[in-house]
Every structure is written in structure tokens, then in C-alpha cells.
Amino acid sequence: MTQDSESIEEAARQTLMRQAVSQAAEHGRELQQICPSVSGLLREGRPQPAMEQLRLLLTGLGAIAQAVHLTAPLQGDHSSNLELAELQQVLNPVVSALENRDHVLLADVLDYEVTPLLERWTSELESIAGENSEGPGPNA
């Protein structure tokens, strides 16, 4: 009886993790569109709308980081390509650029650091979602 409830809980957890991974992948694709838009606005000298979109981008990145952290058991071999420290490393210059109001640096970091990271992470998350949609996760 206890084993049954545990297996049901585990299955529910696995389902939730799979959903979280596929939603994070979907979100990653959306953020890939926002990233060049923010940097473009900054390069055009329109920081006001850029900052509004940047808020969405940073919130989205936070959500993806949370999804990556919570779905670690599902990631298997992909976990080495989804290091949260790497995201932290990319976001440090973003914070520094925001503090200095350095829009040139901010646009560059978004174009040359955040966008490639988002592309890599999104394809990793899509791979995880694809692998786990056909059967139970590697650690199930």
C-alpha cells in the first residue's frame, strides 16, 4: 500500500518534471526572440522599452534556471551541459552593465553571451523532453 502510494508519487513527480522541462524548452525558444529585440533597442538608443523587455527576459531566465535545478534527476547525461554556474557567470556582466547603465556592454552581453547560452540550453532541454516523452526517465 505504502509502496503503491510512493510509486504513484514518483510517477507524478516524473510527469511534473517532464512538463517542467518541455515548458522550459518552450520558454527558452520565446526568450531567444526577446534577446535580440532587447539588444536591438539598446543599440538604437531606446533604453526605456529595452528595460521593459529585459525584465521579461530576466524573469524568464530565472524560471528556466529553476526548472533546470528542479529537474536534475531527469537530465541524465545532459546535466553537465546545464550548469547553473554558467548562467550565473553570464548574468554577472549583465548586472554590472545595469549598475553602470552601460547599454553598449549590456547589448553585447545579450548578443554574444546570453543568446548562445539560451540556444544551447533550449536544445538540451528539448532533447531531455524528447527522450523522456517516450518512456520513464533514466533514473525512474
Place this chain on the structure above:
Amino acid sequence: MKDTVDPTVEQYVTTSAKSGAPTLQVVLSDGRKRFLHSPYDPQEEAQRWAALQEFGPRDIVVVFGIGLGYHVRELVPLLSPTNRLILVEADPSLQNYLASDRRKSSARVPSSAQVVELRKLARLFDDIPFVQWTPLRLLALPAFTEIFAQAWQEAATEVHRLLSTYLVFRNTVLKFSMLWLIFPAEPASLPCFTVRPPIPPHPQPSGLHHAAGPASRADPAHAGVVSAQAPRPDEWSGCCPR
């Protein structure tokens, strides 16, 4: 005393971008550091910027802020031979800083460009004949407009004033051209006039009378009198626009 337009800029620092090209950073009086050119790839940044700029084939293109000149060099191939390129240095102390190092300032300003000090921008049209006056277009990298906000404001005001001068000049020329088309024969026909039939003649006051005006030449039947006086209501026939 530092000779700078914007007092918040304390120091310039030239560093290497990730692409290997030199880039420029400013240290502000509050300790913040900001890049004037891209810290990753200033040439690509300049190409993107130049591709976004819009100007007419005969415009005077005024670029505010030269920096290391990446954006200026990318802009030059996009200009037509009828464009005139004017560069305004945002901060004279930057020019001195770059002049101290030939490597940094090499090929910064294209030979086709004219460098004008900000305070002399107001007299830009003084050196250009009336007939060569054309619209102006003020361009700048956004970083220059933010960091040298005060100087940018001055440049924008001057360019706006010059543009207004040009527009007033152009409209005046257009008006005179229109009048010339309507009244090509004699300037005397421009004032308000009245053509009176010759019969019966009115008693002539001692005002200004001409025996033969343009109307009388055009139509011999109306070989009457062209008067420069105000017409009576019953004899009003036409009046040129005032």
C-alpha cells in the same frame, strides 16, 4: 582644468575588444565605467549602426561623436558623392587623448570628412553658398548621446536651427519661383492692380498711372490704364495675392 564638454567624463581608457580591435571606455566622475564602442566587436557594431541610418542623397550628414571612428568609416561607403560629411567631436579632450597615441587615432577620420568643433557648428552654413544648402541629418552612436548628453543637446539644437534656416530659405525661394512663374514679364505687375475699360474713362485722379502695363500689351482692347491705387468696389476685377 580639463577641457571637456561634459564634466562627468573623468578619463578615457583604450582596451582591446574580444575581436582584438581597440575599443574605448570612459570613467565617469561617479566611478562608473561605460563603453563608447563595443567591448566585443566594435566593427560589427559600427556596421549594424551604419546600416540603420537614413539620409537623403543630397543631405549634409552630421555625425556627433567620432570616438575611434569605426562608425564613421562604415558610414562613408554608404554616402553618395553629393552627400557632405561633417564630424563633430563630442569632447575635445578625447581628441587630445587619442592624438597622444598614433595607433589609436590611425585612420580615425576619413579624408572625405570635415571635422567641426561643436561651438563652430552654428556657423556651418557660413562656408556653404546658398545654392548648395541642403537638409541636414544628425547621426550618433547612442552611447555618445547618453554619455555626452549636454553636448548632444547643443548639437541637436544647432542642427535644428540650421535646418529651420534651410527650410525658411527653401520656402522663400519656392515662393519667389512661383511668383516668377505667374508674373514673368515685369515686377511692376506684382502690386495690386486694376484694369479699367477705356470707355467711358473715369476722371483720373492724380495718382500713379501707366499707359501700358502687361495686361494692355496682352489685349489691345483693354489698352486702358493700370492703376496702382486701390480700386473702387464697382471696378474691382482682380488682385494679386498678398
